[in-house]
Amino acid sequence: MDYAATTPVAPEVLEAMAPYMTEHFGNPSSIHSFGREAKQTLEKARETIATLLEARPEEIVFTSGGSESSNLAIKGCAEAYSRKGRHIITTSVEHHASLDAVKHLSKNGFEATYLPVDRDGLVDLNALKNALRDDTILVSVIHANNEVGTIQPVKEIVEIAHEKGALVHVDSVQVVGSLPVSVRDLDIDLMSMSAHKFYGPKGMGGLYVKRGVRILPLIHGGPHEKKLRAGTQNVAGAVGMAKALELAVERMGDEVPRLTGLRDKMIEEITSRIDHVRLNGHRIKRLPNNVNVSVEYVEGEAMLLNLDLKGIAVSSGSACSSGSLEPSHVLMAMGIPYEIAHGSLRFTLGRSTTEADVEYVVSSLADIVAKLREMSPLYPSGPCKCKD
Amino acid sequence: MYSEKVMEHFSSPRNVGQISDPDGVGQVGNPVCGDIMRLSIKVEDGKIVDVKFMTFGCGAAIATSSMITEMVKGRTLDEALQISNRAVADALDGLPPAKMHCSNLAADALHKAIQDYYERSGKSADAENRRTTAG
Numbered sequence: 001m002d003y004a005a006t007t008p009v010a011p012e013v014l015e016a017m018a019p020y021m022t023e024h025f026g027n028p029s030s031i032h033s034f035g036r037e038a039k040q041t042l043e044k045a046r047e048t049i050a051t052l053l054e055a056r057p058e059e060i061v062f063t064s065g066g067s068e069s070s071n072l073a074i075k076g077c078a079e080a081y082s083r084k085g086r087h088i089i090t091t092s093v094e095h096h097a098s099l100d101a102v103k104h105l106s107k108n109g110f111e112a113t114y115l116p117v118d119r120d121g122l123v124d125l126n127a128l129k130n131a132l133r134d135d136t137i138l139v140s141v142i143h144a145n146n147e148v149g150t151i152q153p154v155k156e157i158v159e160i161a162h163e164k165g166a167l168v169h170v171d172s173v174q175v176v177g178s179l180p181v182s183v184r185d186l187d188i189d190l191m192s193m194s195a196h197k198f199y200g201p202k203g204m205g206g207l208y209v210k211r212g213v214r215i216l217p218l219i220h221g222g223p224h225e226k227k228l229r230a231g232t233q234n235v236a237g238a239v240g241m242a243k244a245l246e247l248a249v250e251r252m253g254d255e256v257p258r259l260t261g262l263r264d265k266m267i268e269e270i271t272s273r274i275d276h277v278r279l280n281g282h283r284i285k286r287l288p289n290n291v292n293v294s295v296e297y298v299e300g301e302a303m304l305l306n307l308d309l310k311g312i313a314v315s316s317g318s319a320c321s322s323g324s325l326e327p328s329h330v331l332m333a334m335g336i337p338y339e340i341a342h343g344s345l346r347f348t349l350g351r352s353t354t355e356a357d358v359e360y361v362v363s364s365l366a367d368i369v370a371k372l373r374e375m376s377p378l379y380p381s382g383p384c385k386c387k388d
Numbered sequence: 389m390y391s392e393k394v395m396e397h398f399s400s401p402r403n404v405g406q407i408s409d410p411d412g413v414g415q416v417g418n419p420v421c422g423d424i425m426r427l428s429i430k431v432e433d434g435k436i437v438d439v440k441f442m443t444f445g446c447g448a449a450i451a452t453s454s455m456i457t458e459m460v461k462g463r464t465l466d467e468a469l470q471i472s473n474r475a476v477a478d479a480l481d482g483l484p485p486a487k488m489h490c491s492n493l494a495a496d497a498l499h500k501a502i503q504d505y506y507e508r509s510g511k512s513a514d515a516e517n518r519r520t521t522a523g
Binding site for chain 2: 378
């Protein structure tokens with residue numbers, strides 16, 4: 001129930017990758033036949049990924065994953081266009097990879113605007129219109145939120161930004177491989193993706209860079225990836241990513257409605273069987289596999305650990321689970337009160353999730369919540385009615 | 389990240405609930421920081437004869453609450469006042485560093501409950517200590 005964190009490598013993917021770690025281990029930069037073969041394989045993988053996203057092969061840069069892609073997009077774009085302007089717009093619900101990259105820039109001569117979101121986590125398009133300036137070089141937005149699953153109106157965002165001459169980076173780490181994506185149709189300038197979110201290998205990702213959009217590299221050292229990312233390419237990783245995306249797109253027709261059905265069943269079951277529960281994120285405009293709820297009067301980590309004892313892996317937006325003293329910045333930005341944010345849980349379904357799994361999880365959760373509420377001094381109808 | 393002892397107390401917490409006619413109640417924490425502990429005690433002859441807790445919080449908060457109830461049952465008030473948050477954490481074989489501040493409040497709740505007992509009974513801590521040590 002934590003497939004948004006990561007997914008297992010699909011058997012077909014592993015099979016496709018294996019030869020490129022053993023027999024065909026050539027370095028794509030070598031001129032000899034082993035190198036040329038590796039280069040061909042790498043370019044074939046790039047082409048496959050590009051085709052599936054309606055991009056051109058030369059528009060795909062291989063990276064080590066989502067965080068690197070977002071950093072490369074944001075910092076690389078800021079540096080390349082710093083003469084044009086130094087203003088960047090992003091949202092208050094970004095993944096930390098983007099958020100911290102923007103924060104870094106704002107300490108180094110750039111100015112950042114963080115757009116607010118509504119209670120469902122949707123970006124305020126009017127705020128975007130008002131925030132855009134002549135010196136705005138980039139708008140960076142998370143395609144679908146990794147915590148609450150809310151899907152942003154990317155097309156509208158791109159239109160508004162382009163009208164003002166700003167480029168758009170979309171962090172599509174949770175979307176690529178999960179829902180159909182066409183960079184052409186969305187008219188995105190930069191897009192980050194990560195293979196291990198769609199049953200590909202960890203340590204492998206990509207950045208789409210639209211032809212004509214300039215970025216500068218984070219890693220210097222060689223002519224690899226059109227000088228945008230130095231370092232010997234991960235041929236096996238690229239093959240794995242291409243295969244994984246191919247499989248994901250192939251199965252989307254069946255998998256999206258199946259997951260959406262399970263998701264809706266789970267939301268329905270949780271909210272009907274447990275009182276004082278609310279759904280976080282947009283009810284409809286959400287990832288097909290994301291269920292994020294806040295259970296009042298109990299704390300997220302306590303639920304998470306109890307679920308773990310029953311063999312169920314989830315994540316929580318409570319302060320205790322994040323390792324900081326603050327609950328999730330996403331829930332805070334959505335205006336969810338602290339005490340309710342502390343009781344948030346994220347379930348993310350995957351290929352192997354069945355209806356029986358959903359039932360087991362919901363009934364386990366109901367038991368755990370009852371047990372924890374029994375000891376909660378906040379629960380109004382518990383043994384203690386002395387709510388302070 | 390948690391010790392076996394923490395997980396053991398967390399999964400089967402001792403002395404959960406609220407004493408119906410308590411001699412002292414102490415509550416610490418707030419919903420904003422995500423941890424609230426309420427400890428109620430029953431005192432007889434300067435000794436804690438019963439103790440129960442109610443906790444809203446993470447694994448560490450629940451485990452420390454449970455642990456302290458075991459540590460103080462049968463102890464004199466003076467002995468109970470000597471127990472620190474650190475001692476509770478040590479008794480659980482330690483807590484992750486991040487939890488030492490936010491969720492390690494059980495001793496504070498206990499001390500508040502004892503203070504509440506003194507206020508209710510009109511006895512000062514010193515007088516009570518003299519009486520218990522003399523008796």
